[in-house]
Amino acid sequence: MNLILNIPFFSIFLAMFGGIVTVLIKKGDNARRLHMTITSITAVLSFILLLYTYYGRQRFTFMMGHFPAPWGNELKAGPLEAMFALLFSVVMFLSIGGGKLLIKKDVLPEKQGFYFIIMNMIFGSMLALIYTNDLFTAYVFIEINTICSCALIMAKDSGNSIIATIHYLIMSLLGSGFILFSIALLYSITGQLLMPQLKESVTLLLQSGRYNFQLTIIVALFTIGIAIKSALFPFHTMLPGAYDSANTSSSAVLSGLVLKSYIILLIKVYYCVFTIDMIRSMRISNLLFFLGLCGMVAGSLMALKERRIKRELAYSSVAQIGYIYMGIGLGSDLGIEAAVLHIIAHALAKSLLFIVVGRMKDVSLSQDYNHCLKCAAHKDPVAGIGFLVGTFSIIGVPLFAGFASKLYLSIASFISPVKMAAALIIIAASMILNAMYFIPPTVDIWSPVHVGDGNYGPRAKMSKSFVMACVAFIAINFFVGINYKYIVHIVELGIQLMG
Amino acid sequence: MLKFLTENHYEAGAIILFGIGFLNLLLQDNLIKKFIGLNIMDTAVYLFLVAQGYIVGHTAPIAQAGEAALATKFVNPIPSGLVLTGIVVSVSVTAFSLALVLRLYKKYKTLSLDAVLELLKEDKEDESNP
Numbered sequence A: 001m002n003l004i005l006n007i008p009f010f011s012i013f014l015a016m017f018g019g020i021v022t023v024l025i026k027k028g029d030n031a032r033r034l035h036m037t038i039t040s041i042t043a044v045l046s047f048i049l050l051l052y053t054y055y056g057r058q059r060f061t062f063m064m065g066h067f068p069a070p071w072g073n074e075l076k077a078g079p080l081e082a083m084f085a086l087l088f089s090v091v092m093f094l095s096i097g098g099g100k101l102l103i104k105k106d107v108l109p110e111k112q113g114f115y116f117i118i119m120n121m122i123f124g125s126m127l128a129l130i131y132t133n134d135l136f137t138a139y140v141f142i143e144i145n146t147i148c149s150c151a152l153i154m155a156k157d158s159g160n161s162i163i164a165t166i167h168y169l170i171m172s173l174l175g176s177g178f179i180l181f182s183i184a185l186l187y188s189i190t191g192q193l194l195m196p197q198l199k200e201s202v203t204l205l206l207q208s209g210r211y212n213f214q215l216t217i218i219v220a221l222f223t224i225g226i227a228i229k230s231a232l233f234p235f236h237t238m239l240p241g242a243y244d245s246a247n248t249s250s251s252a253v254l255s256g257l258v259l260k261s262y263i264i265l266l267i268k269v270y271y272c273v274f275t276i277d278m279i280r281s282m283r284i285s286n287l288l289f290f291l292g293l294c295g296m297v298a299g300s301l302m303a304l305k306e307r308r309i310k311r312e313l314a315y316s317s318v319a320q321i322g323y324i325y326m327g328i329g330l331g332s333d334l335g336i337e338a339a340v341l342h343i344i345a346h347a348l349a350k351s352l353l354f355i356v357v358g359r360m361k362d363v364s365l366s367q368d369y370n371h372c373l374k375c376a377a378h379k380d381p382v383a384g385i386g387f388l389v390g391t392f393s394i395i396g397v398p399l400f401a402g403f404a405s406k407l408y409l410s411i412a413s414f415i416s417p418v419k420m421a422a423a424l425i426i427i428a429a430s431m432i433l434n435a436m437y438f439i440p441p442t443v444d445i446w447s448p449v450h451v452g453d454g455n456y457g458p459r460a461k462m463s464k465s466f467v468m469a470c471v472a473f474i475a476i477n478f479f480v481g482i483n484y485k486y487i488v489h490i491v492e493l494g495i496q497l498m499g
Numbered sequence B: 001m002l003k004f005l006t007e008n009h010y011e012a013g014a015i016i017l018f019g020i021g022f023l024n025l026l027l028q029d030n031l032i033k034k035f036i037g038l039n040i041m042d043t044a045v046y047l048f049l050v051a052q053g054y055i056v057g058h059t060a061p062i063a064q065a066g067e068a069a070l071a072t073k074f075v076n077p078i079p080s081g082l083v084l085t086g087i088v089v090s091v092s093v094t095a096f097s098l099a100l101v102l103r104l105y106k107k108y109k110t111l112s113l114d115a116v117l118e119l120l121k122e123d124k125e126d127e128s129n130p
Helices: A003-022 A028-055 A079-098 A100-106 A109-131 A135-156 A159-190 A195-208 A212-229 A238-245 A248-272 A276-281 A284-305 A309-329 A333-363 A381-395 A401-415 A417-446 A464-482 A484-498 B002-007 B009-027 B031-053 B077-108 B113-128
Strands: A060-063 A074-077
Touching (some): A003 A074, A003 A109, A028 A079, A028 A484, A074 A109, A079 A464, A079 A484, A100 A464, A135 A238, A135 A248, A159 A212, A159 B009, A159 B031, A159 B077, A195 A248, A248 A276, A248 A333, A276 A284, A284 A309, A309 A333, A309 A417, A333 A464, A381 A417, A401 A417, A401 A484, A464 A484, B009 B031, B077 B113
């Protein structure tokens, strides 16, 4: 048997097993090492899987326990899934590596083991959401993701973090309720839960003309559920408090990866259960397009008003999630491809920004409410450069990852004159707003503050793990920004094989 | 309309329950009541799912010794299996939520969300105006 076909299952199993084994590890450092080993092994395996599926031009099914459909549970892997697994492993590895010192500082020593149990579980559940071919399994892992996300937010154990966790939990559970209800309704009219069988039943139902209204309601409920969980405007209210009160690595993982894992599931359901034409004919894509555009502007405006840097980054995430939904809302393969590209670009840039901001808050002269970043780039120049690279990528400056995705989103909007006009105007406005809200913190961190005898204090002690993670993030951002055509090929093939 | 509702009374009941739970989750100020609302919402979905698998006159899918296991005699077991999984998820989420509420209560001595938010606001003002 071809061992490569076991990689999807093995990756999920390894992360889940790592979570269980971590219970036995007492020292936080050892738990972190185990977690980073698991993510690096998964990254290597996912890269092998990506090469195998890309050059073999195939998407294969892995039967769990070798029970055939419709009795057994299945995983499915193609180039797109493998690429996401690789991205998630790399970003997870670098987020933990870059925030190593702050995890030690923020999380109580006796609770650091628990922190890495949660990190392993959330990593496993995100991989399961990427690979699963079964809707109910997806629901179960959505709930695991929710509980783990909340545990990560409250790892600091302050009053703010508990309130933020409760807010996040309530919103997430509301989303889960909608998703579960839509799955129950879909099961009631099709009698299936595996995606290929669901697709056959849905196609037959649509051809018969029966249940058209019910199918629209099901798609709407599922989409709203995912939109709430992935913080699409106006369901974004949980993000600022959560990211502000969470630990740096938690914020990087939550913003860069967890939100995206739900959107990846949505794209999979649109292709593997329904078709993108069905979504367009049900007008759900128009709703997503509209909410995406609103999110792009509203998120940027709220970020512009914000003075706390982590809350500003959270609002910036709301705007960038708007870009992704705008791409999905275009209702075409090209739009989805652009949205996928933006998922990758945002995961790389936003995780870098959270890691860098955490470091700068740690080394800056003042922990004051409004000016906590003053002079921070002089204290740690690597963090300052990382901040610049992250902001350039989010704004969409050429040579950075964000440029490629925004270019493709603009090209994809040519599908209809109305959508093109709306998308191009809003993309331009949002890019200007992005630049506007990133200018004040950039000026703040590079402004020299003279202390006492005229110096701005000694440079902070170098953190090797932070420098390595930051440099790797910067290099990957450049790599994706320059070689985006390779990634576009993979995304195109992945989408083609899913449809 | 009334005939439709009586014929599909499980589904109608489930949708009404879902609405009650949803409103509780959104409108209640007391955190415990909020999470009770959430549980009602989940229960509504489970009722809906189980109703999909129930066939009048059929029995639980457990074959007696010496009897042929005929699918025509039994209700559909898959929705029941799904509901069992759902209940496990729901119990975990409820336990986690109540643990959070307990922690918040220990810190602020109230279960009212508005009161906690007010206290947090005061804390922030104190921090910014030392």
